Structures are given as C-alpha cells and as structure tokens.
Amino acid sequence: MSSQNEAAYLDAARSSPLAVKDAPEPAPPSSNQLIIKAKAIAVNPMDAMIQQTGMIVPPEAYPYILGCDVAGEVVAVGSSVAKVKPGDRVLACAERGCFQKFNTVDQSLVTKIPQNVKDTEACVLPLALCTAAVTLFQKDTLALDLPRLDARPNGKVVLAWGGASAVGTNGIQLLKAAGYDVAAVAGNRNHQYCKDLGADYVFDHKSADVEKEIIETLKEKSFAGVACFIMSMDIIAACARIADQLGDNPKNKFVGTVLAPGMNYQGPLPDGVSIGYTWGDSLKYNEVGPAIWDKWLTPALANGSMKCKPDPEVVGKGLESVQAGLDQVASGVSAKKIVIEIA
C-alpha cells in the first residue's frame, strides 16, 4: 500500500475532539484478515458512550480508535481469504478501530457490496445488523429460524421493541426474511417507517396503554418471543410482562435484549420468563455469522429485499468530521444513521 494511513484518535478517556493524525501503516494481513481502504464509516451509540464515559477502554489502550462500521475497497487479503479480493467493494463489522483510512478486519463479518448500493448506504448496516442477528437467532438468545432469500411466512409473531432504532430496523428486516410477522414498537412519527420495513403491527411507545394494546392485539396469535432493542431496564421489564402474558413455553417466554453480557438485568422478571444478552459480534463464532454474512446479505441487498436502513445522514467528509458525527449521535437520533465519507 502506498498511501499514508491516518486515524481519528481518542487520546485519553473522555477527551474531545478526536485528534486526527498519522497512523501506522497496517501490517500485512494474517491468513484470515483483509485490509479495507475506507470510503464511508458510520457512528454507533456505543462510540459516543465510550468517548463520553471512558468505559470499556483500559488506560493502557490510549490513544484509541473507535468505530465498528466501514464500507470501502479491499486492498489486501490474507492467504485464507477466498470470499473477496483486492478491488472488491465491501462492508465490514470490526470490533473497534474503523475511524481510520485503512482497516484491518477479520474476514468473517465482511461481504461484497452489490452495484445497486453506495458505500454511504452500506456502512449503516454492520454493527446494527450483527446485533439484531445475535439477539434474534443465536442459540443462547431467542434462537429463531434464520433468514432465507426465499422467505416463507411461518405465521408466528415476534414483538420488536425499538423498531425505528438502527438495531430494530435491521431486526424487523431480518425477522421478515426469516418468515415471522413483526409487531414493532416505535414513536408515532416512525410507524410508517416500520411498516415500510415490513412490520405487520405498530404500537406507540409513548402510549400509556401500550402494554395492554400489544397484549390485546397479539393474544390470539402464535407468539415467538420479544426482542427488546432499547437498552432500558424499564422497557425490558415491560417486555418481560408481555412475554409472560403472550408466551406459553420457555422458548417464547423470552426477552432477547441488547444488554451486553455482564450488564446484568436486575429488574422484575415474572416466573418462567428469561432474558437473553447480546454481544454484537459474537455471531462470528457460531452458525449465525456465516448464515447472514456469507449466504444471505449480499444477494438480499442486490434483490432489494434487505434495505440499507436507517437512511444515512452524511455529516461531512474526512476523519475531521467524525467528532461532529459522535456529537450528533450523543444528542440522539431517530430512524437515521450518522455517516462520514472518508474518500
């Protein structure tokens, strides 16, 4: 590689703005890795939370590079990488470190971007898609049926609380591709958005009677569980009460959450209801990762059944714009993803 690498560094816990400076050239990729020249990156709430609180990053890891979502061009591949080659356009999910010009990533959470999708669109997906997939399909969470390109309705309904969030947006689309009916909970202004993604029922999270309305509407349906895509103990408690009312066995008296393992839910839990935890990239260690990233995602994007949602809002060009993106995510977004063009 000839071009100089640069990164937007978090120099110390809670420091702001990020410092854009030269970064080391990436080492040659190991056998399972590839190097991507970033064209567009997206910001996640966790990036903003880490910058604001200093959580997760040990003191010795500074200066630190945030960022999990990248789309760009492959510039080098390791000896075992057969799914992509230099010159391919790809999207990828990294554990962290995407806020730089050259990203070294494991091949497991990488796939080609079809021609009909722009880099600024593709980069909205990676972490939100992975997180939703873990919550819905992993054996230690809801363990639902996996998505297929020829989706076959199975007549079962899943409640997706937080349908307009980035994770929920992916969750609705994954559930439809897996054959489920979806009942989405979102703000009123995003009800049409959720329906356009495929939601069969929508509920307003601000309604005082939302729990009652959900239970009344779904009580005669074949119920498959709750995915709570909002990190709130009160909402998880509400989801647990709903699962208690609508579920009739241990599999559907279950709330898959976006709480990371270790963030133990301490709230009330009706007898017989269980909670699942999610670590966004754990699917690369089990059958869910290949089912989504190797078999389903690229053709689903190419045929339009999977959409790059929430829509990107491009806040700037160049790594200098990443801080503006972090600030915007920290102040809250609704049904949109904050994106920075890199090249």
Ligand SMILES: NC(=O)c1ccc[n+]([C@@H]2O[C@H](COP(=O)([O-])OP(=O)(O)OC[C@H]3O[C@@H](n4cnc5c(N)ncnc54)[C@H](OP(=O)(O)O)[C@@H]3O)[C@@H](O)[C@H]2O)c1
């Ligand atoms: N465990 C992990 O590995 C992992 C990985 C990634 C993300 N996460 C977590 O997952 C959560 C979602 O992330 P994200 O990127 O999807 O967030 P996001 O897109 O920034 O979430 C914003 C959305 O949340 C919705 N929302 C807020 N309060 C709500 C409520 N009471 N009921 C229903 N919807 C509500 C808003 O919907 P309206 O505008 O319609 O009100 C808004 O569209 C975050 O807490 C994040 O930290 C965890």
